[in-house]
Amino acid sequence: MSDASAGVRRIVTALPKLSSAAIAMALLTGTPGHAAEEKNFMVDTTGDLAALCGVGPENANYSAAIHMCQGYLLGVHHFHEALAAELEDDIYCTDTRNPRPSRNEIVAEFVNWVDANPTVAASEALDGLLQWAAVSFPCK
Numbered sequence: 001m002s003d004a005s006a007g008v009r010r011i012v013t014a015l016p017k018l019s020s021a022a023i024a025m026a027l028l029t030g031t032p033g034h035a036a037e038e039k040n041f042m043v044d045t046t047g048d049l050a051a052l053c054g055v056g057p058e059n060a061n062y063s064a065a066i067h068m069c070q071g072y073l074l075g076v077h078h079f080h081e082a083l084a085a086e087l088e089d090d091i092y093c094t095d096t097r098n099p100r101p102s103r104n105e106i107v108a109e110f111v112n113w114v115d116a117n118p119t120v121a122a123s124e125a126l127d128g129l130l131q132w133a134a135v136s137f138p139c140k
Contacts, residue, residue, distance in 0.1 A: 036065035043072060046128025047121030050114035053107045070103055073110070076129055092133035093140070109136065 036055040040048040041064070053069035055062050084090045095101065101109070113132045114121055120128045 035059065036061040040065070041068060043068070043125045045121060046114055046123050046125050049125045049129060050111050050121065054111040054115075066107075069107060072125070073103075073107065073129065076126065080130070080133075090139050091130050092137040095137050 036052050036059055038061075040051040043049050043052070049069065049072060052065040053073075055065040059065065080091060095106070110129070110132050113136065114128065120131060123131070
């Protein structure tokens with residue numbers, strides 16, 4: 001089991017410790033050449049998420065796809081912060097690069113990672129995203 005998978009399991013086990021209001025707040029807060037299809041919007045797999053995040057502006061679903069992608073990434077980040085504070089344990093740490101990369105740059109890094117690691121595309125979206133974050137932004 002990878003450290004990221006173990007971290008995801010710790011988070012899932014801690015869910016009952018959080019208030020339902022904190023969980024509700026976390027849930028409400030979710031590269032060109034990829035094709036975004038309607039089925040990708042269910043975000044079942046890491047590949048679905050990468051398809052949404054990697055869609056180019058020429059795609060008819062661009063606006064919805066990129067907003068779904070960025071909302072999902074931001075929602076997971078907020079959810080991670082809330083759980084990490086409760087557990088006093090992080091799966092990944094905040095990006096410390098200066099200047100800080102834009103959302104679009106972070107999204108492109110995720111898509112490139114999924115493209116470079118095709119076996120992760122079949123994993124659950126949350127699992128794949130947290131694996132990427134753990135590898136890309138380790139806690140030192």
